[in-house]
Amino acid sequence: MLTLKTFLKPFTVPPDAPEMHVAQIHALAKQAPLFYGVLWINVAILVYDHLDHCPPWLTYLPLLLFTIGCTTRGLHYHRLSRCALTGEVAYRQLQTLNRAVFAMFMAMTGWSIVLTHYGNAGTQMHVMFFMTFTMLASIFGLMHVRSAALCCATAIPVWGLYFLSIGNTTQQLIAGSFLVFSSAATYLIYVYHEVFFSLVKQHAELHRLGSENLRLANSDLLTNLPNRRSFFTHLDSALAESEGRALHVALIDLDGFKPVNDTYGHPAGDAVLCEIGRRLGSLAGPHCLVSRLGGDEFGIVLTGLDAEDGVAEFGRAVCAAVARPIVLAHGVVQVGCCVGLAGLGESGRNWARLIEHADYALYHAKAQFRGSAVVFSRELERRRDWRDRVQQALHQADFEREMRVVLQPLVDAEAGRIVGFEALARWTSPSLGGVGPGDFIPVAEGIGIVCRMTEILLVKALAAAAHWPPGIGLSFNLSSQDIAHPQIAARIAVLIRASGVSPARITFEVTETSLIQDFVKAKQTLDALKALGCTIALDDFGTGFSSLSYVHRLPIDRLKIDRSFISEVTENDTCRDVVRTVINLCRTLKLGCVVEGVETAEQVSVLTNLGCEMMQGFYFHPPMEAEAVDALLARTDRIDALLAAPARAA
Template sequence: MTTSDNSRNSRYANSRYADDSEGKAAALPAASMREEMAAAFRPIIRGFLIPSAIYYGLITLFHFIGQDSEHFRALGVLSFVTSVISLYFHQKWLVRDGGYLRLEITNLVMNLLIYLNTVSALLMDFVPAKLVYFVLATLLFATSGISVRVILFSSVLSVGTMLWFAGRGGPDVFLSYALIGLAGTFAALGMALLMRDAILRSVRARVVADRLRERAEQQADFDALTGLPNRRHFFSVLESHMSGPAHSGTPVHVGIIDLDGFKPVNDLHGHAIGDELLSEVGRRIHLACPSGYVVARLGGDEFAVAIPRTLTLDGLHSLGRDICDALRKPFVISGIGVSISGSIGFAHYPTNGETVRQIYERADHALACAKRDNRGGVVIFSADHEAEMNDLGRIDQTLRGSDLVRELFVLFQPQYDLMRERIVGFEALARWESEKLGNVSPGLFIAAAERSGLIERMTSILLKKSLDAAVQWPEALRLSFNLSAVDLVSPRSIANIARIVRESGIAPGRLTFEITETSMTTDFERARVSLGVLAGMGCHIALDDFGSGYSSFAYIHRFPLHRIKMDRCFVAGLKEDEAVSRNIIRAIADLAANLGVECLAEGVETEAELRAVQAAGIRYVQGYFYGRPMAQADIAERLAAQQNAGPLQEAAS
């Protein structure tokens, strides 16, 4: 599965997660709704207390100043108490805690005080017309009540007391106020129900919106597939560590982790297995890191770790090795055994930069170096890497302004057939003599060209020059030419390469295109289609640096390969552990024989190394022992010398 495929699956998971969240938000717990109702009614009840305090304060003055009776002074005391309690509730009681129960108690106490004031006034001076106060009180209780039980208790008490007083006034008074009480009660309860329903709807809508927003914010910060923080959250964490003036933030190491061999797993086993593998990778990385470290998935098969403390180089290497070792252990996903590895690049703030972008770029550069030179290992950004980045920047700018047709040229290194004891072809090696920079290392200018998008143009120029040289060679000699990962996955570039080959006049069968394992895994299916186009023309395909990748054995049979070029590290390894290296060389030779393809050993520099590859049954070799890279002008002389003197051996200088 490609990165975009995994992204689509993540988006589907996010969508499903959002649907589940909406359903959960709609079914709110009773306790949560009580608190939300308290928040909605708090301003209503607190707003009701101030008018009550003012009203009963004025009534108190009226009873004490405007009336001489002891009964009215008793009413004044009750009014005064009601006013004081209203102020206390507003200023103290509901300020400390405005929870649902406290609001309900406030509601009930105020209703009872209003009821007592009304009852006391009628007991001291019964006038039938004053019975309407109970109807007004019922309306007030219904509209200000926070709970159904407070509303029903207060309303029933008020209406029942009114009817009791009305009964004292005789049948006519009772009948009149019974009808008034009934109408008032229905009106009050109707208003209460409508108001509570509106408030409940508003509260529920707000709570659902708040919960969905919270979950959306969580989804915005976390990867739905692995559950780890995502790219957005990770960079936010880095920003928080590096905020403020330069060198004033918290020291932090940043590690970028990229999986080696993940895309072939996706392509071979499907998207579901790939997703499960990513989840398990995230879990292993998280378990390998101490508490307090931030592990995130940046996207695709790229992860990251932020370490908010300064570690020694040994400590950082140890952590990196722990992560790599954890990823190197075989995975079992849905009963399928899967093997991958991971490469890690580290950078440190503030040692390697002063901004998030600078630190990330340097960690990413260290990762690129790990994948290039130490695949499956750990690289910590250093001063040498800083110099290399600066060089790449200068090379990038110089490439854009250079006359590449004039400055690029090709050298050719012989490929030797041990059985026939003669040169059977040459590999074209790109070189750049810059007017501004002088001789530039191929590793640097090719990497810069791939990064800047100039590689397709560079490939065209170098292929034309290589073919122009090859047409002058004897027809028995072959030409090997390297394709970059960008060329391999670009239909435009492949079409251009095919056109150049057709126009060159050289027989396609004399041409071998060399590709690396890494370039094939960039986009498995696109690479296979591209190689099919070239093989269909009659060109041969060679897998270069075989063994330096991680999962070739799983998919090598799916490509139209004609040759395996064994990575030079196995030949060089003879100096360190001869027995192990010999076994590996023999195993690769046997694999090539079983697949029915040629095997060529690179990096043969000494007679001992030559004997080792011969003993393994390898027929073709390339290296300084049989010739250094040479210009086109020297090839004729070399071939003539071979014709006259037999096998020519050149020691490495």
């Protein structure tokens, strides 16, 4: 039984080669119409030669059957040539082909043998040559399908042995030659099958590698999300197909991701990115494309959200999904994000403009507060235009001439005296007029000129402080780019020595946001400033990520409670409790505590009862010009004189 199976195996179609099956059907379908056409012509000529020698049932009936068979099979394969076949369909087609070929050539052999009993020696030679050339042509025509070619070849021994047994010498010699040539053709069937199978395997492998390369070129290797290239390709296609449909783009930037990398290592950061990608994918749905654009940035192409409220709600849902705690192997972490969204309504059908609008909305969201989502609007477009004008003016600005510092008092409410001043930047542009620090400082950071601006402002602030009594301090703000600059501490040391102001009188204020950008470099800078003898204050305390971690890992001497907690401290119990907690924390850690944004006497009273001593705000005095500070300190350092002074904001 095993021997019989081995013998019959070449006559069957192997079920485990779907790529081979599809390739065989496609190759066969291309030449099937020609094959069946030539076969029908040869049959018709043979029938015509036997019309005068055979009864009609041996001529017209076979011709009719061949006509039906060749026409239906030829049309069938013509249709297959235009279809996308699966491996399963191709497998069934090949099995049908084997059965059809075997039945057709056995029937043709029997019909030809019967025809040899009619006619004369010439018609017998015609029959002999008909079978010889038809079988050989069929074998080579079916060469792509070994099993079908071998099924065709099964008729060769029957036909050859028949003429060897009954034919004359010439016919026997022709039959012998036919058998020898057929044997060689059968061998070639095996050789060609191996070659064709190898080519199909190579083509399938090349197709697989091409598909894999295409996937790699368009996928993010870490998250398996589409990458930046795929995002823009999809956006371009979506814009082309978006006639009459809503289309929006969301750009997402993570907050607090770098500390995860710094604290837990890059594997933990990779796990966070994968989890964020999974959450965004489940949130966006099947009709939206979520991509990782690079680093901790993601992008989403949104379809189907028509109303602006729905787009804003989606942005808030993204922020909420990202903000959920993430469980890692070494602990639980939490990051946030800001989202900028823009739609076709404001951007037209230009994808570059759409991305530009979404990017500006993201920039605006990050400037507001963490965890916010902003949809680009006409109002934002006006702000962007203003920002562009500010940027152009900054490029052309003479900082020495146009920049100045104003000084806001820092008071000890319990002692009733002024203890220092915070230097605040002011810029008067020849083309724009007075520009607020909230407008020009973020732009200066964006175009990389804030460090140069910082040095000029610090020189001016130190020059002002040089005229003050020794007990009056100076607070000065450093940006994220300042504290990340490798040479900033050395430059500041040179400027302080040149000014003659004692480093002990100088406090440098940094925000939690600035520390997040590059914690290692920030720590190096702050350590160097601390070594000079300067004081370090953490500004806007309580509004950033992992606030307490900075307190114990950095050389912090003072905390400044953000004004957002002070505005409602007289009415809101929660705000009052937060302030009390921070004040107690400072006492425990032996840190100074400053409350900024004090605007009313009621706030002063509540803060004093909570134990706060150092305060700053418009209640005591708005920022003052340097000359006004000199005049004030020349008379007294008491708060009473400060409160009695004209409250003109500078």
